[in-house]
Amino acid sequence: MNRGVKVTAVFAALVAGVVAVSLVSAGSGQFGVPLSQVFDSVLHRLGLTETRLDPFAEGALWQVRFPRVVMTLLVGGVLGVCGAVMQGVFGNPLAEPAVVGVSSGAAVGASLSIVAGWTFFGAFTTPALGFAGGLVTTLLVYALSRSRGRSEVVTLILTGVAVNAVTMAIISFLMFSADQAAREQIVFWQLGSLAGSRWPYVVTVLPLVAVGVAVSIALSRKLDLLALGERQARHLGVDVERLRLGAVVIVALMAAAAVSYSGIIGFVGLIVPHGLRMLLGPGHRVLIPASLFGGALLLAAADLGARTLFTYADLPIGMLTALVGGPFFFWLLLRTRRRSGGWA
Known part of the structure; x- marks a missing residue:
């Protein structure tokens, strides 16, 4: 198949999948709304039809379901883009945003807010501290990994592992010192959920997502050159250190914004x-936009499963992505080992 036709077909399938899963997800739940009525409601909001639903269905769709669907698409798309950028920067298909401490740092900020009972930003307090924790932790990992004005990939990854261990210890201490209610809230946050999504949260995340994705696409050509090797990239005019810093910062901004509202959701940025x-x-000009739609599709499907697999239960979405991502990660390890002829 011609490459252009293949790329077009893949993008068409991803977009169609996102639209289909979003509409089905909006109509699914304890108060079911038929797919035809969901479609009619969307057309009515766009001013393309005069058809109206009953007020209860309209309220369920536009006050509860659609905010969650849109937030799911944003978070999944962001995690997909972050994974593509991280794998390009590290030159390693096993890299994902959690490597640089975004998720664990956000968990520290959110846990601190929950245990201390802070409410100075109202309903935005926990997400705001989660965002700040993820961003600060990522910048700390980058700063600690630098030596003589440069950062190496291996050092950056190992520093991330060390900082992640420290943040997990801090979370454990906070859970130990918290009461039962706060402890349960921290555990639920760490498992990941989009149940509390509302339009104000979507409006808060959307600008960061838009800017982050635009900057990531702008870095595509330099990421392609970096794939040739650091020395070759420098000869071709790429400031590798500046590129790496810019990529890490933009990943930190996007991923921290996402997980601050959703909790920890793993493996999307890897799969x-x-x-x-x-x-x-491997071309990032195509890969990054495709990862945006692919991540949105995967998380939307996982969220649909989280809400419908069990009656009157809303499963943690991070648990479902881990159930899919764990076996995929193991398969990826085995595939990498076979292709390289072993690890030694």
């Missing part, structure tokens, strides 16, 4: 970019 790279090739 989506790697799977699409096998389909579309």
Whole structure:
């Protein structure tokens, strides 16, 4: 198949999948709304039809369901883009945003807010501290990994591992010192959930997502050159250190914004970019936008499953992504080992 046709087909399938899963998800739940009525409601809001639903269905769709659907698409898309950028920066298909401490740092900020009972930003307090914790932790990992004005990939990854261990110890201490209610809230936050999504939260995240994705796409050409090797990239005019810093900062901003509202959701940034790279090739100009739609589709499908697999239960979405991502990660390890002829 011609590459252009293949790319077009993959993007068309991703967009169609996102639209279909979003509409089905909006109509699914304890108060079911038929798909035809969901479609009619959307058309009515766009001013394309005069059809109206009953007030209860309209309220369920536009006050509860659609905010959650849109937030799910934003978070999934962001995690997919972050994974593509991280794998490009590190030159490693096993990299994902959690490597640089975004998720664990956000968990520290959110846990601190929950245990201390802070409410100085109202309903935005926990997400705001989660965002700040993720951003600060990522910048700390980058600063600690630098030596003589440069940062190496291996040092950056190992520093991330060390800082992640420290943040997990801090979370454990906070849970130990918290009461039962706060402890349960921290555990639920760490498992990941989009149940509390509202339009004000969507409006808060959307600008950061838009800017982050635009900057990531702008870095595509330099990431492609970096794939040739650091020395070759420098000869071609790429400031590798500046590129790495810029990529880490933009990933920190996007991922911290996402997980501050959703909690920790793993493996999306690992599965989506790697799977699409096998389909579309390593070019980031195509891979990053594809990862945006792929991540949105994967998380939307996972959230649909989280709300409908069990009656009157809303499963933690991070648990479902881990159930899918764990076996995929193991398969990826085995595939990498076979292709390289072993680790030694």
